[in-house]
Amino acid sequence: MTKTKQIETTGKTGQLTALPHERLERVWAWGGASSSMGYVFRPTTLEQLRDVFELAYQSGRSVGLKGGGNSYGDAFMNSENIVLDLSRMNRILAWDPETGVIQVEPGVSIEQAWKYILEDGWWPPVVTGTMKTTFGGCAGMNVHGKNAWQVGPIGDHILEFDLMLPSGAIMTCSREVHSDIFHAAIGGFGMLGCFTSLTLQMKRIYSGYLQVKTSAPANLQEMFTFFEENLATSNYIVGWIDAFAQGDALGRGDAHLANYLPSGADPNPQQSLRLDRQNLPDTIAGIVPKSSMWMFMRPFMNNWGTSFVNLAKYTAGHLGSGKNYWQTHAAFHFLLDYVPNWKKSYGGDGLIQYQPFIPKENAREAFAAILRTCQQHDLPNYLTVFKRHRPDDFMLTHGLDGYSMAMDFRVTDGRRPQLTTLARELDAIVLAANGRFYFAKDSTLTPETTVAYLGQDTVNQFHALKNQCDPDHILQTDLWRRLFVA
Ligand SMILES: Cc1cc2nc3c(=O)[nH]c(=O)nc-3n(C[C@H](O)[C@H](O)[C@H](O)COP(=O)(O)OP(=O)(O)OC[C@H]3O[C@@H](n4cnc5c(N)ncnc54)[C@H](O)[C@@H]3O)c2cc1C
The missing domain is CATH 3.30.465.10 (Uridine Diphospho-n-acetylenolpyruvylglucosamine Reductase; domain 3)
Incomplete structure (x- = not known):
C-alpha cells in the first residue's frame, strides 16, 4: 500500500508558517464518541478556499474537508491540522x-x-x-x-x-x-x-404527500419477504429492527413503504406542495416539546430501557400493521430530525454506528448471525435500520445488490474495548459474506478490513488517482490515516 507522504513544501522563505491559535477548535464526530483539535477555517469564496490550501503548503499541515459534520465517525476530523468547513459556501x-x-x-x-x-x-x-x-x-x-x-x-x-x-x-x-x-x-x-x-x-x-403503507414483520425472514414482495412496486422501503428480540422473533420489526402520488391523484397539489405543509410538528404526541424530548429518552438509554422501548415500538407497529395513509415528504424522510439532539440521550460518550452491506444471497444468514453475535456480547444495538441497495459504478462504493443494516451502539468508557472486540467479530461475518462497509458510518474498521472488502487493486487505483490530484497529500483526515496509511 502507498504510504501517506509527509507534507514537505514550505513557504517562500523556507520557514513554516504558524497557524493562528484562535482557529483551534475541538471537532466532534457526529456520534460524539470521539473528537480532535483542528484549525478550522470557514471560507465563503473560491479565493478564500485557495488561500487555505496555500496556507496548508506554507504551514506544512494537511487539510480535511468538512460539510455538515454528519458523518458518525472521524471522516471530517483532522487532528492538529486544518479542517476546512465548507458549510458557508452555501449558495x-x-x-x-x-x-x-x-x-x-x-x-x-x-x-x-x-x-x-x-x-x-x-x-x-x-x-x-x-x-x-x-x-x-x-x-x-x-x-x-x-x-x-x-x-x-x-x-x-x-x-x-x-x-x-x-x-x-x-x-x-x-x-x-x-x-x-x-x-x-x-x-x-x-x-x-x-x-x-x-x-x-x-x-x-405531483404532490407534497407520499402514499405510505406499514407492516410489522414478525422475524427476519418476514422482513426479507416484505422487502422482496414490494421492491418492484414501491418507490421507498425502510425497515426498523428490534435488535433485542431472540429465537423465532429474531429480526422482528416495522417496515414502511412509500410511493409518489401520480399526477392527478392529489386533488390539491398547489396546497400540499406548499412549504408550510411540510413542517415537522413542534411537539411529540401533541404534548412533549420536541426540543426536550431527548431528556425524556435519556433514562431509557440502557439495555433494559431500550429493550422495553423496542418491545413497545414493535407492539405499536404490530397493532397498526397494514395501515395506509398519506404523509408529507419531510415527515417520511426526516424522521430522525423529529427529535432535535436525540443523540444526547445516549449520554456523554455518545454513540457509534456500524452499517454493513451484504449481497442478497448471503444477507439472511449473515444478518441473523450479526444480531445473535451482538446479543451474545450483551451489546444489542439500540436503533437498527434496514435498507435495500443496488450496485453502482463508483470506485469506493458501499453499494451492492443486497441489504444493509445500520446499527447504533451506545458508547461508555467500559464498553469501548468490548465494542472493538465485537466489531472485529462482525467484520469477519461481513467479509465471509462478501459484504462491504461505509466510511460515513465507520469508527472501527482497520486497514486490513478495508483492503479485504475493497480489494487491493481498487485501493491501489485510488492511491494512483490521489497521487495525480493531490501529489503532496495535502488532503487528509483522521479516517484516511486510520484506514489508508499502513
Ligand atoms: C441522523 C443521520 C442520518 C443519516 N442518514 C443517512 C442515510 O440515510 N443515508 C446515508 O447514506 N447516510 C446517512 N447519514 C450519514 C450522512 O449522510 C453522511 O455522513 C454524509 O456524508 C454527511 O454529510 P455532511 O454534509 O454532514 O458531510 P461531512 O460528514 O462533514 O463529510 C462527509 C465526507 O465528505 C467530505 N466532504 C465534505 N465536503 C466536501 C467537499 N466540498 N468536497 C469533497 N469532499 C467533501 C468530508 O471530508 C467527509 O469525508 C446520516 C447521518 C446522520 C447523522
Whole structure:
C-alpha cells in the first residue's frame, strides 16, 4: 500500500508558517464518541478556499474537508491540522424549474434544496435520514436514501461537478470528461479534491404527500419477504429492527413503504406542495416539546430501557400493521430530525454506528448471525435500520445488490474495548459474506478490513488517482490515516 507522504513544501522563505491559535477548535464526530483539535477555517469564496490550501503548503499541515459534520465517525476530523468547513459556501447557483437541474455550492444542505424546489414540484432524488447534510458531504460519501435499490446513490444523479485540487486548479468532471476522477471523487471522502460546485438532476413530484403503507414483520425472514414482495412496486422501503428480540422473533420489526402520488391523484397539489405543509410538528404526541424530548429518552438509554422501548415500538407497529395513509415528504424522510439532539440521550460518550452491506444471497444468514453475535456480547444495538441497495459504478462504493443494516451502539468508557472486540467479530461475518462497509458510518474498521472488502487493486487505483490530484497529500483526515496509511 502507498504510504501517506509527509507534507514537505514550505513557504517562500523556507520557514513554516504558524497557524493562528484562535482557529483551534475541538471537532466532534457526529456520534460524539470521539473528537480532535483542528484549525478550522470557514471560507465563503473560491479565493478564500485557495488561500487555505496555500496556507496548508506554507504551514506544512494537511487539510480535511468538512460539510455538515454528519458523518458518525472521524471522516471530517483532522487532528492538529486544518479542517476546512465548507458549510458557508452555501449558495444555490442555478435552478431550472422546467428541467429540474440544480447547481449548488458544496455547503448547500438537503434542507435548503428541498425547501427551494418543492413549490416548483421537485424533490431531491436521494435524501439522507437527516436533512442537515450538505451536497459536498453527500457527494463525498455518495450517500443513499430509502430508495437506494431503485435509484442508486446520490452519485447516480450528479451530472457534473467542479473539483478544486490543493494546487488551486479547478477540474470540471462528468461521466464524459475526466470520468475516472468523477467516479472516484464521488465517494472518495474528500481525498482527491474539494467539490466547489455540483450539478444534479432533481425528481419531479405531483404532490407534497407520499402514499405510505406499514407492516410489522414478525422475524427476519418476514422482513426479507416484505422487502422482496414490494421492491418492484414501491418507490421507498425502510425497515426498523428490534435488535433485542431472540429465537423465532429474531429480526422482528416495522417496515414502511412509500410511493409518489401520480399526477392527478392529489386533488390539491398547489396546497400540499406548499412549504408550510411540510413542517415537522413542534411537539411529540401533541404534548412533549420536541426540543426536550431527548431528556425524556435519556433514562431509557440502557439495555433494559431500550429493550422495553423496542418491545413497545414493535407492539405499536404490530397493532397498526397494514395501515395506509398519506404523509408529507419531510415527515417520511426526516424522521430522525423529529427529535432535535436525540443523540444526547445516549449520554456523554455518545454513540457509534456500524452499517454493513451484504449481497442478497448471503444477507439472511449473515444478518441473523450479526444480531445473535451482538446479543451474545450483551451489546444489542439500540436503533437498527434496514435498507435495500443496488450496485453502482463508483470506485469506493458501499453499494451492492443486497441489504444493509445500520446499527447504533451506545458508547461508555467500559464498553469501548468490548465494542472493538465485537466489531472485529462482525467484520469477519461481513467479509465471509462478501459484504462491504461505509466510511460515513465507520469508527472501527482497520486497514486490513478495508483492503479485504475493497480489494487491493481498487485501493491501489485510488492511491494512483490521489497521487495525480493531490501529489503532496495535502488532503487528509483522521479516517484516511486510520484506514489508508499502513
Ligand atoms: C441522523 C443521520 C442520518 C443519516 N442518514 C443517512 C442515510 O440515510 N443515508 C446515508 O447514506 N447516510 C446517512 N447519514 C450519514 C450522512 O449522510 C453522511 O455522513 C454524509 O456524508 C454527511 O454529510 P455532511 O454534509 O454532514 O458531510 P461531512 O460528514 O462533514 O463529510 C462527509 C465526507 O465528505 C467530505 N466532504 C465534505 N465536503 C466536501 C467537499 N466540498 N468536497 C469533497 N469532499 C467533501 C468530508 O471530508 C467527509 O469525508 C446520516 C447521518 C446522520 C447523522
